[in-house]
Amino acid sequence: MKHLLSASDLSYTEALTILDTAAQMARVSDGPIKKLPTLRGRTIVNLFFEDSTRTRISFEAAAKRLSADVINFSAKGSSVSKGESLKDTAQTLQAMGADAVIIRHSASGAPQRLADSEWTSGVVINAGDGTHEHPTQALLDAFTIRKHLKVGVGDLSGLTIAIVGDILHSRVARSNVILLSLLGAQVILVAPPTLLPLGVENWPAQISYDLDAILPHIDAVMMLRVQQERMNDFFFPTAREYSHYFGLNSDRLALLKKSAIIMHPGPMNRGLEITAACADSARSVIVEQVANGVSVRMAVLYLLLAGAPNENVESGEILS
Amino acid sequence: MSIALTAADISRALTRISHEILERNGGCESIVLMGIPTRGAFLSQRLANLIEAIEKTEVSVGTLDITLHRDDLRLRPIRALVPTLAPKGGIEGKDVILVDDVFFSGRTIRAALDALGEMGRPRSVQLAVLVDRGHRQLPIRADYVGKNLPTSRGEVVKVRLSEIDGADEVLLEPEGSK
Numbered sequence: 001m002k003h004l005l006s007a008s009d010l011s012y013t014e015a016l017t018i019l020d021t022a023a024q025m026a027r028v029s030d031g032p033i034k035k036l037p038t039l040r041g042r043t044i045v046n047l048f049f050e051d052s053t054r055t056r057i058s059f060e061a062a063a064k065r066l067s068a069d070v071i072n073f074s075a076k077g078s079s080v081s082k083g084e085s086l087k088d089t090a091q092t093l094q095a096m097g098a099d100a101v102i103i104r105h106s107a108s109g110a111p112q113r114l115a116d117s118e119w120t121s122g123v124v125i126n127a128g129d130g131t132h133e134h135p136t137q138a139l140l141d142a143f144t145i146r147k148h149l150k151v152g153v154g155d156l157s158g159l160t161i162a163i164v165g166d167i168l169h170s171r172v173a174r175s176n177v178i179l180l181s182l183l184g185a186q187v188i189l190v191a192p193p194t195l196l197p198l199g200v201e202n203w204p205a206q207i208s209y210d211l212d213a214i215l216p217h218i219d220a221v222m223m224l225r226v227q228q229e230r231m232n233d234f235f236f237p238t239a240r241e242y243s244h245y246f247g248l249n250s251d252r253l254a255l256l257k258k259s260a261i262i263m264h265p266g267p268m269n270r271g272l273e274i275t276a277a278c279a280d281s282a283r284s285v286i287v288e289q290v291a292n293g294v295s296v297r298m299a300v301l302y303l304l305l306a307g308a309p310n311e312n313v314e315s316g317e318i319l320s
Numbered sequence: 321m322s323i324a325l326t327a328a329d330i331s332r333a334l335t336r337i338s339h340e341i342l343e344r345n346g347g348c349e350s351i352v353l354m355g356i357p358t359r360g361a362f363l364s365q366r367l368a369n370l371i372e373a374i375e376k377t378e379v380s381v382g383t384l385d386i387t388l389h390r391d392d393l394r395l396r397p398i399r400a401l402v403p404t405l406a407p408k409g410g411i412e413g414k415d416v417i418l419v420d421d422v423f424f425s426g427r428t429i430r431a432a433l434d435a436l437g438e439m440g441r442p443r444s445v446q447l448a449v450l451v452d453r454g455h456r457q458l459p460i461r462a463d464y465v466g467k468n469l470p471t472s473r474g475e476v477v478k479v480r481l482s483e484i485d486g487a488d489e490v491l492l493e494p495e496g497s498k
Contacts, residue, residue, distance in 0.1 A: 017400065024385065024401040033438045038388040066388075302388070307398035 003115045003124040004300055007135045007178040015182055016155060019143050021299035022292070023152055028065065029295055038306055039068035045098040047089070048127070049075040049105045054266050054290055055127050055137070059102050062297035068305075071098070086110060090119035098122045100305055108132035108171075123304045131169045131197075131230070137265055138175035140296040142183055144289050145220050148261050157184030162214055163205075164190040165224035165246060165273050168197045168235075172265045173224060177205050188214055192246065194235045211246055215255040222263040223248050223274045239272055249275045253283070261285050324469050324477070327488035330450065333466030334363070337448055338370035340464050345415050350443070352380040352414045356432055357402040362483040363450060364419035380414070382407035384439075389431035406439060416442040421479040423449035423465070426458035451490055453477050 001009060010018070028036055044063045046056050056072070063070045073093075075081065080089060086105070093101060100123040103111045108130030115124040128134040146152055149159055161180055167173045167189050180187050181204035188206045189196065200207060208214050215221070226242065236242045243249075248262065256262075262274075262284040270276045279286060325333070345351050348371050355364030361383040368379040385404045393399075418432050429447060436445065448464035453471040467490075471477060474495035482488050 021401050024403060027404060028388075028438075031438060032440070035438075036388045037434065038393065302401075303398055306393045308394055308396055 001304070003111075003126075004135055004304065005111050005115055005124065005126045006133045007138050007175040007182070009135070010179065010182065012155070012182055015139070015142070015179060018139055018296065018299050018303060019146060021303060022139070022143050022296040023147075025065075025298040025302070026292070026295040028298070029291070034065050035067060036065060037067050038302060039063070039066040042068040042099040042305055043097055044068045044070050044100045044102065044301070044305075045093050045096075045122075046070060046072045046127075047093065047101050047103045048073065049080065049086075049103075049110070050128070052104055052128070054293065055104065055134075058290065058293040059125075059127060059136075059297050061294045062301055065294070066298055066301055068099075068301070071096070086114065087117070087119055090114055090117070094120045094122070100125060100301070102127050104128045106130055125300065125304070128171055130171065131174075132171050133175045133178075134171040134265075135175050135179070136293070136297055136300060137172050138179040139300070140289060140293040141172075141176055141222065141263060141265070142179055143296050144263065144285055144292050145180075145185075145261070147292070148285060149219050149259065155183040156180060159185045159219045160188065160217060161185050161220045161222065162188045162190055162208075162211075162218045163222045163224065164211060164248070166195050166226050166235075167191045167200065167224070168195045169227045169230045170224050172222075176222065177203050181205065188218065190214060190246065192236055192242070211252065212255060215252055216257065218260060219257065220261045220263055221248065221256065222265070223268075224265065225267060226269055226272050228269070243272055247273050247275065248278045250277050253278050253281060256283070263289060266290070321491055321493045323489055324451070324492045325467055325490035327482075330466070330488050330490065333450065334366055335370055337464040337466060338367050338374065341367070341417060341446075341448065342371060342374065344446075344463070348375050348377060348379050350413075350415045352382065352407045352409075352411050352416050352442070354382050354384045354407070354411070354416055354418050354432075354436070356418060356420045356428060357383055357385055358484065359479050359481050360418075360420040362481050363421060363448075364417075367417075367419060367448065380407040380409055382411075384418070384432055384435050386428060386431040386435045389434045391427060391431065404435070404439075410440055411436065411442045412440040413443050415444045415446065417446045417448050417464075419448045421450050421481075422477050423447075423452040423462050424455060424477075426456045426460035429460050430458055450479060451477055 102125045104127040111126040190208045264286045353364040355361035368381045371379045383405045385402045446463040449462045450466040452465045476493040478491040
């Protein structure tokens with residue numbers, strides 16, 4: 001595997017390798033000196049055409065803990081606002097010697113375009129493209145679930161995980177459905193029919209319209225953000241009605257199993273898809289997801305960048 | 321392929337090294353054994369068991385994964401990481417004894433010294449190896465050696481331990497026999 005563009009690029013073994021590597025990286029993050037020399041002299045570009053707090057900072061922290069040089073690029077305040085194309089931007093970065101490009105773009109497939117092109121010779125990592133995929137978020141979610149419900153080892157078999165809310169616009173949901181089912185978990189999508197994408201019946205997941213009915217049977221509930229910036233159609237009558245049927249509140253919290261955890265990829269709309277009481281409850285692992293994000297991204301950067309360039313063909317290889 | 325050390329040889333060498341460690345450090349209160357995975361970790365546990373049998377007190381043991389500190393990462397395919405297990409009580413102010421199976425270029429030990437620095441500041445660092453096959457590329461030496469095994473650069477020294485290989489032996493394989 002040269003790039004990480006989609007959760008579907010990963011085999012079962014590769015996904016587990018990333019999670020196991022991340023567990024080792026987490027020890028570094030917990031240690032007194034949060035720095036490793038592993039990627040010294042490598043240049044990593046954060047190419048962000050869309051706003052982001054968590055993902056960009058998380059990748060930056062991960063790269064810096066591995067001693068890579070990080071160049072941050074955001075479309076705002078760059079030549080992109082003058083109309084520069086993805087191609088020209090990528091070629092500029094190539095000329096500056098980027099070993100890896102971490103790209104977030106509002107267009108689905110932009111990372112794929114970049115990886116297939118001759119514009120950059122570096123590794124391409126998808127940090128969220130349009131409504132398509134966000135593989136590192138799925139990996140950190142799987143890592144968090146495994147840490148809490150599987151004592152941090154093996155896969156996710158036997159677990160049932162509900163993903164609730166705006167599935168239609170969610171790249172997080174798409175990547176999670178692929179990865180969590182690959183790792184053996186059963187995924188239930190809960191959303192109003194208007195917020196489910198076309199063809200969702202072919203996804204490896206069950207579909208439910210009734211949140212209360214499934215809450216007692218799940219091990220983790222992942223609340224998705226209602227993406228107001230993509231709500232250019234009448235997907236539900238009012239925000240209040242959405243909260244009433246699909247928001248997580250204290251009454252619903254009481255329906256969950258004792259061991260179940262509450263997740264949210266962030267940023268949260270408190271009061272819309274999740275109440276403050278739930279987001280801040282002891283069952284919530286939302287802040288921990290951010291910390292785990294750094295470990296998982298360190299693992300991905302290590303596995304994609306540390307080895308010999310372009311010749312991962314010897315025996316003993318891990319990512320093929 | 322020839323057998324360089326038999327199970328009995330390995331056992332005797334480890335027993336001797338455990339006594340040497342105790343002699344040099346005046347007991348085992350201040351020592352911490354840090355094994356370098358994979359086989360160094362098993363050897364450090366064996367040494368700890370031997371020392372405990374002699375001294376009748378518990379010995380601090382840990383493992384140290386050095387992969388992320390290697391200087392040859394770019395020259396080889398990606399390696400899997402293995403756990404670093406910090407010893408009880410840490411390494412701060414202790415006499416750390418690094419334990420590895422084969423001592424060759426010295427680069428593994430250089431990486432281990434860097435990795436140790438991340439865990440704390442030991443009072444001293446010593447090195448115990450089962451086999452020293454020569455061909456050092458760095459100014460590093462071992463304090464405790466199971467066996468000095470003269471080799472040519474191309475030969476392969478293979479340490480097999482019963483914990484994972486099913487038997488205890490050290491094999492010397494001629495060049496290109498992989």
